[in-house]
Amino acid sequence: MALVLAPEVPLTDWLNALDAQMERSPNFFDARPVVVDLGSVPREQQGVAQFLQMLEQRGIRIIGTEGAHPSWDGIEAWGRPLPVSARPGREIEPPPASSTTAATTTQSLPPAESVPAGAEVNALLIDHPVRSGQSVVFERGDITVLGSVASGAEVMAGGSVHVYGTLRGRAVAGLAGHPGARIFCSKLQAELLAIDGVYLTADGMPAKAIGKPVQAWLDGERMKISVLD
């Protein structure tokens, strides 16, 4: 799923606000595809292409723009249409799971052995229901919800999503590019399931899985749902 950024003029003020936001949640844009909506930028604005470059310098991965005006200098390089079927290439590989060989581990990371057993940093436990309108985002690992996820609520995890209750809202797993992530729930009534950008709405879910305890996973580019017995 792509994020949409909608810059407002003056662009410098907007960039400052963005920097402040990124300081608070530094991993927010990690490897997530971003669409920049330029619809509210006036036609006479100068330096839009440079502005987009500045966004990329901040590590934001722009996959396309919307509402760009053709008269802007150098904008055609940014007006890339959104890939419809093909998924964008990943610039950042998912962090290696603890059991796999840590070939890519750089020296800045402590060796895996020094991490205390349990490694709770990679899991978020929510011991209450997720209410309508609430959004839980945890990019470093799995989310476990003890309770239901309401219609109109969303739970987004870098890893897998586990719901010990009824999943009525949205569940997004593998947020930062992790096709091995899965979604589990005790009762499926979800509005939307997504894993690594592949999504399925309620209409597309098999009728026999509705209301059942299920797991959802990715088989290539297709999402599979199976009933857990």
Place this chain on the structure above:
Amino acid sequence: MGKVLVVTSGKGGVGKTTSTAALGAALARGGENVVVIDFDVGLRNLDLVMGAERRVVFDLINVVQGDAKLAQALIRDKRIDTLSLLPASQTRDKDALTIEGVDKVIAELREKFDWVICDSPAGIERGALLAMRNADLAVVVTNPEVSSVRDSDRIIGMLDSKTLRAEKGERIDKHLLVTRYDAGRAARNEMLKVEDVLEILSIPLLGIIPESEEVLKASNIGSPVTLNNPNASASRAYFDAARRLKGDKVDVVVPMQRPGLIGRLFGRRVA
């Protein structure tokens, strides 16, 4: 120190004002000192339901802005002298309320009364947030239908994050009041069942108020239903709910339809 209770729902028209008046009157009849506050600035109704619309001189905004003293704005009920009303302003809007002003008024009322009951406006904006801000406990009013249930769920989330108690890391007690429950329609599966509502919202049940003509009748003559007709089924349910609020253990009764002979013969075909 009195308790501050917010009556809220998210959705409009589910019975917040009616329930505020009925619960307030029920608690006051039980000897408690009660004030009900209308937070619906600009669309005030509680004064009408309480039958005090011709007695409003000063209102919540005047007190918040320091133009009137609290004692000048409080209207004591003519039927029960332990029941008071702090009306909203009809000519202003919710922006006229300030956080500091509301906090100060509630703190003052807390000293004077056993129960401070805040009638929240619909919505999830400023007005509703100010109404719930100081609450110790909340009554979430819900009709047994999907849109009301989802809006209530949203409001419960806000009670857990946007109140002073939540900001201090404490929990706020939340109680579900199911209103406009129609036993006949429930039996025909035309309405959500109470257990389904409870399953979705997962907060304790305070009571089930049956749909009743008496509620409308009482509102129209400007009286809380619990005063106008204490023996009506809806009033009895409100009295039970008020006792549960005080901490008494009272079993919840699901209103049942007791149709007469004609009703039994034709009940399924009408409506």
